[in-house]
Amino acid sequence: MKKFLPVALLFSFSSIMAQQRLLVDTHNDVFSFQLVTKADLGKLQPVGNFDLIRAAKGGLNAQVFSIWCGEDYGKGKGFAHANREIDSLYALIARYPDKMALVKSPQELKKVHQQGRFAAMIGVEGGHMIEDRMDYLDSLIKRGLVYLTLTWNNSTSWASSARDETTGKGMRQAGLNELGKQIVKTLNKNGVLVDVSHAGEKTFYDVLATSTKPVIASHSNAYALTPHRRNLKDEQLKALAKNGGVVFVNFYSGFLDSSxxxxxxxxxxxxxxxxxxxxxxxxxxxxxxxxxxxxxxxxxxxxPPLSALVKHIDYMVKLIGVDHVGIGSDFDGSESFPAGMDSVADYPKLETALKNIGYKKEWIDKIFGGNFVRVWEASKK
Structure with a gap:
């Protein structure tokens, strides 16, 4: 005779599954890597940091995939390369529609999460990929752009990067020019987050003066702990928090440990x-x-040890508040991460490390996804 669980228990189990933490990582470069490896990311991979199998193991259920190419992809190349990477993401979703879906709004994100499917989002890392063309920006927005990182290491004609502001090379002027301000306003109008990771200080403050919506840093760390040009100084972190924005902490070893x-x-x-x-x-x-x-x-x-990553998170939480900190790992975009953080399967190790220094579930939920949802919702208002 078959035994059945009581209806109340079934509902309880369904409720638990529906309430599983939404874990969002705002920066992963796997589709740049996948163009080289041709890997099927629906299957367990022997190299790299991401696939759907390890994502499920680590509790990662929402990812902003970074669409990236370097400065070698100038006009006539950058936009096409960005679309090739987006095509790869679309193809993966088409191959595993029961496991994942593209989401273009916070409402879609919540719906896909409730369905138990992996939520895939698009972030373009480097304004050079729009090639100074507003129609290219509009096209990327239609394809599902969640955020635009205004510069990569290289400056554009309309925004200066942290590298170029620091070295004084490769830029026409510091900060945003009129085209840059128009691009920020267009992103605001379309509910797309403006990302200041990689941006120079002048660009950073010009963005905050121009944007009418909260701004993010999708994968940045604390300069006070590791004085690298890619990290944000205390005054920048405070300004971003005052703007209502969020800084998503990068896992790359070089941004965590000066040595x-x-x-x-x-x-x-x-x-x-x-x-x-x-x-x-x-x-x-x-x-x-x-x-x-x-x-x-x-x-x-x-x-470096995992404690180096925890130290950056904790430093920012103490400086600007837990509502303004998240995670943007930079997995598959760098060669090295803290000991133990080998892939997306390892987020539970970070959770344990945060619990060990006294972080409660409410705070971890915010850092692991809640703050992303809030800032994305604010960009849509």
Whole structure:
């Protein structure tokens, strides 16, 4: 005779499943990497940091996928390359429609989450991919643009990057010009988040003076702890919080630990010949990642501890409040992350580390997804 669970218990179980934490990571570069590897991300992958199998294991159920290409992709190349990566995302969704869906609004995000499917979103990392054309920006918005990172390391004709403001090279002027301000206003009008990660300080403050909506930094860290040009100074963090925005903490070793750069340079120099060979296969952007796979034991020894990541999160929470901090891992966009954070399967380790320093569930829920939903909803008003 078959035994059935009581109806009340079934409803209780369904309620628990529906209430599973919404865990959102705002920055993952896997589709840049996937153009090289041709991997089926619906299956477990031997390299890289993301696939749907490991996402489920780690409790990650919503991801903003970074659409990225470097400064070599100038006019006539950047927009086409961005669309190739978006096409790859669309193809993955079409292959696994029962497991994932593209979402273009907070309402769609919540619906897909309740259905138990993985929510995929689009962020374009680098304003050079719109090639100074508003029609290209409109096209990306229609395809599902959630945020635009105004610059990558390279400046555009309308916004200066952190690298170029620091070095004084590669830019026409510091900050936003009139086209840059028009782009910010267009993003505001269409409910697309303005992302100031990679932006120079002048651009950062010009954006805050121009935007009528909350602004985000999709993958940035605290300059006070690691004085790297890609990290945000205390006054920038405070200004972003005052604006109602959120800074999403980057997991990259070099932004967490000032001494990592010296260690990794020694490692790369030691394996210079292998790196040159990998450059020919995987390009200079992804060769260091593959080198780390080849020499995993050595690469692991130069990684900072998980406590370095926790320290950046906690520093920002204490400085600007828990409502203004989230996670933007930069998985598949960098070669090294803190010890233990090998892939999207490892978010529970970060949760445990935060609990160990006294963070309650309410705070972790905000950092792991709630703050993203709030700021995205605010961009749509």
């Amino acid at each position: 990592y750069d010296h260690r990794v340079q020694d490692f790369l120099q030691l394996h210079e010949k292998e790196l040159d060979s990998l450059n020919n296969i995987y390009t200079k952007d992804f060769a260091p990642t593959m080198l780390n796979v080849m020499y995993k034991k050595e690469a692991d020894q130069i990684r």
